[in-house]
Structures are given as structure tokens and as C-alpha cells.
Amino acid sequence: MNWKRSPKTLRDQSRTALQDSQLQHNLQHTLSRTLHSRQLAVAEVQNWEELRHYARTVKLHTLSHLARYLEQLEAAVQQRGGQVIWAESARQATDFILDLAHRRDFRSVVKGKSMLGEEIGLNAALERWLEVVETDLGEYIVQLAGQQPSHLVAPALHLSRGQIGELFERKLDVSVGEDVERITAAARQVLRRKFLSAHLGITGVNFGVAETGTLVVVENEGNIRLSLSAPRVHVAIMGIEKVIPRLADLPVFLKLLIRSATGQRMTSYVNLVQGGRGPGERDGPSEFFLVLVDNGRSRILADAHLRETLACIRCGACQNICPVFQSIGGHAYGSTYQGPIGSILTPQLVGLQGAPEHPFASSLCGACRDICPVGIRIPDLLLELRHRIQREKGARAARLPVERWAFQIWSWLMSSRQRYELFSRWSRRLARWTAGDRLGRLSRVIPPLSRWNRERRLPELAPKSFRELHRASGEGGS
């Protein structure tokens, strides 16, 4: 597993992110624009909810018969001359590609953006022997900066045009200033040469159609089209959960994915790959390999409570809408997958102890579930994971007497109306005190309440409860 846990905790990194005013500006600017485009694109589709329901149903069906669909996909790919490789672990997948490059004496690789590639640490594994160039503009920027992507769809979301211009001037020795057009033109020039000279092209896969063996790769820039056209060999890497049954299902998934991810009606290019160069064709790779990667997915699938995590189509909408992600960005999570989907996927991929804070990095507001194009119940899964983490912490947490007493007192108060009303009257008074200037300030400094109050303000409570108001209005009894 490539996932390198940062020595800093998610909490620490969040604090740093919150103080980074440049990052805050970049996040606010980009995420609000993406959400706005998405909203317009989704409003145009009258049966959006029906599409979501359909996609969810098909995904869950496919996940419960994955063996059957994967075998069908494999047979269809092989029939067209492609080779299919199964990798249980990240290591097996990267070893296969390295070995292939060695056997063919390849020196250079161009890569299309692939989250699976990030997950299995493909670049790190290949870079020891080969020149590896990311060709998606965002990924290329992140690679030049020596960073990791900070978003599923927009890897360089955390950087401003000024920061990127500076990076290009430093690394590529070009004069681009803060001009996005000039930055892009510089990347085009450098990468064009890489495409034409690369030996191996590696891409991800958005959907693998079992029925026809079609591998669908969605993009806007044309870098994926070039990566799978110019080099001698094309290797597509695909998580085993990415299979869909029929070509007829594809339009539904494309509509949901593209409108959710970028707010477009359709991306510039949707590549439907059937393999390498066919008979009589002028160019294209002479060999095609599909690497099917498990890397923990069949384990996730075995868990009935959590398996719908694998229905994700990686649109990034949950990241865009999440108030936590909007505040801290992707890097604070310290994992390949970030935001709400990352918070449920990461602990399952690396183990609860590898990402103990992830399920707690959420306010459980539910926006992620509402926006998810395949309706993954992210808040429910977060709660389930929290529950398991607490259970794993085990007896120690349960034995904390303060917690036990608190709940005993709470249940004593709640089990009698008089006690409850008395308590609520006194707590309203107390809340008014502490919200006041002097006590309010003190409560932000003096532990234990300070840890909570430092970053939060209690809402002002009404002086009278609904019940009291109702009684006072004299409109009937209780």
C-alpha cells in the first residue's frame, strides 16, 4: 500500500490549512465555480433522480455479481486481442508494468490521470527505472511541484495561477507570468514531445463494459487520447469495481458522472477503447493490456454494511459540496482519496488504524449523500466506521466513568417531564450567561469547555420554550 501516513494528524493538518489564506482563497474560488456549473447542468436533466436511482441499482447489482461480469469483460477484451492481467495487490500491479517495461526495454512512460495509479503508487514504483510523465495538465502541475493531487477531478485545485506560473518559470525555464493561456501553451509544447517519444502509455478506466469489452475513459484535454494512441504499448489499469454490464447503461453513467464532476453536458472526449491497433489500422499501440486491480476491494465487498462504497464513480461532487473539504482542502486528509468519499474509502483500504480520524472529519450534514450521483449513503457509512473505531478502541473508551455518568444523568433527566423542564429552564439561563461577554470569553479559555468553545459559538436560545409559549398563548391545553 502506497498510502504514506503523514506524521501529522488530520487535525493538525486541518489547522494549518485553515490558516493558509492563499489555500482558503483557492478553495473557495474553484469549488464555488464548480458547484455552480454542476447545478446548471443537473437542472437541465428532468429525470435526474430517476437516473441516480437507476445507476445505483445497476452498480449494486453488478457489485454483487462481480465475478460473472469481470469474466465476461475479460473474455470480450481477449477476443479483440487484448491481454488481461489480474493483480491482487498494488505491488502485483506495479510489478507487472515494471516487468513489461523491462522486457520491452522501454524507457519512457506517458500517463493519463488515474486515481488508481495514485492509490497503488505507480509513479513511485516506475520512476526508479523509467521517465514517467503525467500528461493531464493538473496532474502535470502537481508532479512538477512534487505534490499529490488534492481532488479527484481537479488535482491542482489547491494552487493559484500565480503559484503555477512561478512553478513553471522555475522548473521549465519559460516566461509565463500568471497567464493561464501561456501556462497551458507551455505545457502543450513540452508534453507534445513526450507523447511522440514515449514507449508506454498508461491510462485509467472510468467504466469497463462487460458485454463488449469496451473500456471507457473520460477526459477533456486529449492527453488520454494521445497516451493511448502514440506509444507502442497501452496499459489500462482498472479497479475491479469499475465494470458495468451493458453498453446501453453507459449513457446514464456518463450523464451522471460528467454533469456531477465538471458541470458539462459532455466532456470533449469520451474514449471507447477496444484494444490496440486493429487489422488495417494506420497507428495505435501494437499491444494492449488491461490490468484488473483488487487491492482490498474484494475485502470491502465482503462487508455488507460498507460495500456500497465501491459504487463510487469518482466524480468528486461530494468533495465540492462538503463543508469540511471546502475548509481544509484535500492535502489535509493525507490520503489518496479525500473528502467524504475518502473518509469512508481510506479506512477500508488501509485499515481503521491507518486512518482513525477520517470518519470523524465530517459534520454529518448529509450534503454528500444528497449530491452523490449514485446515492452512496456516506453519512451512514461514516457512522458505521466511527462505531467500529470506537469498538476497536474497545474497553478503554467504554470504561471512562465521565461518559457513563453523563449518560446516566441524561437518561435520569429525560425520563421525567418535570426534571426535563427544570433542566431545560436552567440550561437556557446558563447558556445566556455563557454567551455573554465575560463568561463567554472565559469559557473559551478555561478547559475542558474551551476545546469546544474556542472554535464554536453556541446559538442563542429563546428565552421561553415552545411549550411555555404555547401555554402562555392560552390556545388550548397541552
Add this chain to the structure above:
Amino acid sequence: MSRTQILQRLRSLAGTWEEPEIALPEAPTGTDRVAQLAARWEAAGGIFLDAERHGLENVLAETLERTGAREIFWEHPDIFSRFQIPHRLRDPLAFENRLVFSLHPQREVRFPLVLHAKRWTRAHASAVPLSACLATHGVAETGTLLHEVRSGQGRLLSILPEAHLFFLSRGDLVDNAQQLFSTWTPCGSLATLVTGPSRTADIEKTLVVGVHGPRQCLVILTE
């Protein structure tokens, strides 16, 4: 080895086989296909030219004007006959597939136009100002064209040049992608749904056209 193990694990998890009882949702139909394709193709940054309305010579001329190109490289020679271009051209073979023709002198177009159907190299393709090929289908709902690599064609000529031109027959228009995929079966090694020119918004969500692929993408609609 891995294959067996993965499949075994997955099989042990599979429930009893049930087809999902759910109907494919409907997609919008019944619009003016040509108007919608034109509007949505242009909304995606493409250029739409109607040869039926304005004449093939005129839209070809406009293509050259707008791209600044004086040469067009064709992916496949059958386009000549299919779109009845050759009546003004000399015999392709007479000039080793290098075709020269002139239009009527009164038109305000600077010709001759040079059409290449000869084999191009990879390095050559990068220097091609304008390439052309056939779109086998057009999808009105999203303003999308289907480009299929066929025998005698390749992948690079449609992606490397500065500008790319598609020819599309009116009869190959469909309302939506669902209609397309209910009948289409893949034949070549690569098919691509193309919607406008290459683009990116990776920097501050600011749109830039022409990242790795063509900066201009045109479609000529014919009968």
C-alpha cells in the same frame, strides 16, 4: 494465480442471480436534431457549418478562412466520394494523392486548396494545420460526434493537428446517446465521442481551449 483467487473470493460473495428489475430511464427526444446539435456543439466551443444550406464549396472555404489553413489532410479517401467532393478535383492518383483544385474565381476565397490523402508520419501530423475525417454519428442532446477508427485510418491524425474537421451526414443524427448505444456495436480499435475542441479548466477552473488536441474543431453537415 491472482485471477483464480480474486474470482474465488468474489464468487463466494455473490448472491443468487437476479436481473435488476428496472427500466432504462428515458432520454430527451423529438427535438430539431440539426438545430440542437448545432447549438450544443457551438456551446462546447465547436464550429458548425451547414453544407446543405450554404453549399459545400462555401463551407469548405469558410473552414479554410476560420482555421487559416491552406491544406486539408484526410484520414480516409472514401470521404471524397461519399461527400461528392471530387467533382471539382483532379484525379487523386494523378498527383500521387496530392490534389489541387480551384473554385470559381468570383468567390472571395483564396484557393487553390490542397488536399492530402497520402500517408503522413507522426512528426508530420503535428505540423498538419487541418485534418478531416468522417463522424459516423451525431448526438443532438449533447452536441457530440462519434469518431471511429476504421480500416485504413489511424488515431493520431484527428488529435495532433491544430484544427480538425468532421463530415457528418444528416441521416446519421440521433436524438441522444441512448439511441446511439442501443444500436451501435464497436468495430475498430478505438471510438471517441467528441464534443468540441480539446480543453482544460485545471487552473482555477478557468477555461482554456486547445491543451493537447486541436484548438479548433469544426463539423460540416451534409445531406
